[in-house]
Amino acid sequence: MVDSESDLEKLRNAVEDGDVNRSLALAKLLRSNVSRMDEMILVATGFLAGGSPFDALKLLESLAGTPVASDLPQNRAQELEQLLKVRLAEALYSTGDPRGALESLQSVTPSGVQETSDREYFIGLCQDHLGELALAEAHFERAARLDPLRNPPIPSISEREAHLLVSEVIEELPEPLRKSLAEVPVMIEDLPDRKLIVETRGEVHPDTLGLYSGINLVDRSHLEVGDIGEIPTGASIRIYRRNLERISQDREELRSEIRITLLHEFGHHLGLDEDDVDRLGLS
Numbered sequence: 001m002v003d004s005e006s007d008l009e010k011l012r013n014a015v016e017d018g019d020v021n022r023s024l025a026l027a028k029l030l031r032s033n034v035s036r037m038d039e040m041i042l043v044a045t046g047f048l049a050g051g052s053p054f055d056a057l058k059l060l061e062s063l064a065g066t067p068v069a070s071d072l073p074q075n076r077a078q079e080l081e082q083l084l085k086v087r088l089a090e091a092l093y094s095t096g097d098p099r100g101a102l103e104s105l106q107s108v109t110p111s112g113v114q115e116t117s118d119r120e121y122f123i124g125l126c127q128d129h130l131g132e133l134a135l136a137e138a139h140f141e142r143a144a145r146l147d148p149l150r151n152p153p154i155p156s157i158s159e160r161e162a163h164l165l166v167s168e169v170i171e172e173l174p175e176p177l178r179k180s181l182a183e184v185p186v187m188i189e190d191l192p193d194r195k196l197i198v199e200t201r202g203e204v205h206p207d208t209l210g211l212y213s214g215i216n217l218v219d220r221s222h223l224e225v226g227d228i229g230e231i232p233t234g235a236s237i238r239i240y241r242r243n244l245e246r247i248s249q250d251r252e253e254l255r256s257e258i259r260i261t262l263l264h265e266f267g268h269h270l271g272l273d274e275d276d277v278d279r280l281g282l283s
Contacts, residue, residue, distance in 0.1 A: 007026055007029060007030055008030065008034070008039060008042060010022075010026055011023065011026040011027065011030060011042060011043070011046045012042060014026055014046070014049070015042075015045055015046055015049045018049070020049065020050055020051055021050070023046045023047075023049040023050040024046065024047065024049075024050025024051065024052055025050075026046055027043050027044075027046030027047045027050055027052070027055070028055075030043050030046070031043055031055075031059065037063060037066060037080055037084070038080055040059055040060075040062075040063060041060070041063075041080065041083055041084055041087055043059060044056040044059045044060050044087050044091065045087060047059065048087065048090055048091060048094065051203075051205070052202075053090075053091050053094035053095050053201070053202035053205070054091075054095055054201035054202050056087070056090075056091040056094075057088075057091035057092065057094075057095055057202075060084065060087055060088045060091055061088070063084060082108050082109070085104050085105065085107065085108050086104075086105065086108055088101075088104045089101040089102070089104040089105040089108075089122070090122075092104060093122070093125065093126055093129075093206060094197075094202045094205055094206060095197065095198065095201055095202040096194050096195075096197035096198035096202065096206070097198075098125070098126035098127075098129040098130050098194075098206070099126070099130060101122075101126050102123065102126050102127075105119065105122065105123070113146050113147055114147055114150060116146055117142075117143045117144075117146035117147035117150055117151050118143070118147075118150070118151070120139045120140075120142045120143035120146065120151075121139065121140060121143035121151045123139045124136045124137070124138075124139035124140040124143065125206070125207075127139060128191065128242065129191060129194060129206055140154055141153070152249055154245050154246055154248075155245055155248055155249070155250050155251050155253075155254050156245055157241065157245060157251065157254055159188050159241065162188045162239065162241050162258065163188055165255055165258050165259075166186050166188065166239065166258065166262060169258065169259045169262050169263075170186075170262075177266070180266075180269070180270070181266055181269070183235070184214075184235045184236060184237055184266070184269055185236045185237070186236075186237045186238075186239060186262065187236060187237070187238050187239070188238075188239050188241055189238055189239070189240055189241065190240065190241055190242045191206070191240055191242055191243065192204055192205070192206060192208050192211065192238075192240055192243075194206075206243075207243050207246075208240060208243065209239070209240055209243050209244055209247070209257070209261045209264075210237060210238060210239050210240060210261040210262065210264060210265045211237070211238045211240075211265065212235065212236075212237050212265040212266075212268040212269055213235065213236055213238070214234050214235030214236055214269075215235065235269050237262065237265040237266065237269070238265075239258065239261055239262060239265075244257050244258055244261060
């Protein structure tokens with residue numbers, strides 16, 4: 001038995017607390033038990049917070065053309081319409097459609113400096129994934145001018161510098177780890193490939209910091225000798241430079257974030273799951 005009202009409040013709290021697993025679990029629980037627009041938007045927000053943007057997108061798209069309840073005050077109705085467009089923009093961006101995200105955001109009027117700064121920053125993200133780097137930088141700079149605490153200036157690092165940092169991080173590892181990592185190419189890329197974002201329905205998020213691909217050491221040890229010749233086992237780690245820049249306050253923090261991301265993805269190569277990676281301090 002689902003107590004929708006109580007569970008909606010739990011979902012709201014989980015989203016506010018940044019509790020990924022609880023947000024996703026409650027969104028799944030409530031998806032078929034809500035009918036009002038505000039409730040459906042909250043459930044979609046739970047899917048976004050829980051790392052399931054495709055589910056959020058489907059739910060939000062089902063609201064397209066749905067009139068807001070006539071018994072709501074006009075200001076509340078307008079607020080819901082605006083929120084729907086914002087959440088739809090977030091879901092589109094997260095599933096690999098930054099152009100659609102910009103279109104959804106076009107008619108949204110931010111309220112106050114903080115919302116305006118966040119809007120500028122989000123537009124910058126979309127433009128970056130569309131390959132419009134100069135436009136993206138202009139929006140990021142505008143966001144920082146409006147609210148430097150919430151959206152601070154973004155430190156930059158060249159691809160060459162990023163490679164040097166990765167080399168330094170590897171050199172600092174204990175020798176057994178260095179030997180294991182020697183077989184794993186580490187590639188520095190600006191951003192995740194949009195095709196990959198679309199194909200994974202946002203499982204690979206546009207803001208992903210790093211990505212491990214291939215068959216890890218544990219799974220590889222379970223393969224039969226004959227299978228190894230038939231199945232590609234090559235592993236690789238991708239580090240996404242511009243996303244790492246955006247979560248860093250300065251170059252020193254950027255260096256730290258590159259190290260954390262590299263070690264996190266290397267943990268997956270060793271066959272560790274997310275809980276193991278967290279427990280060993282590789283996240």
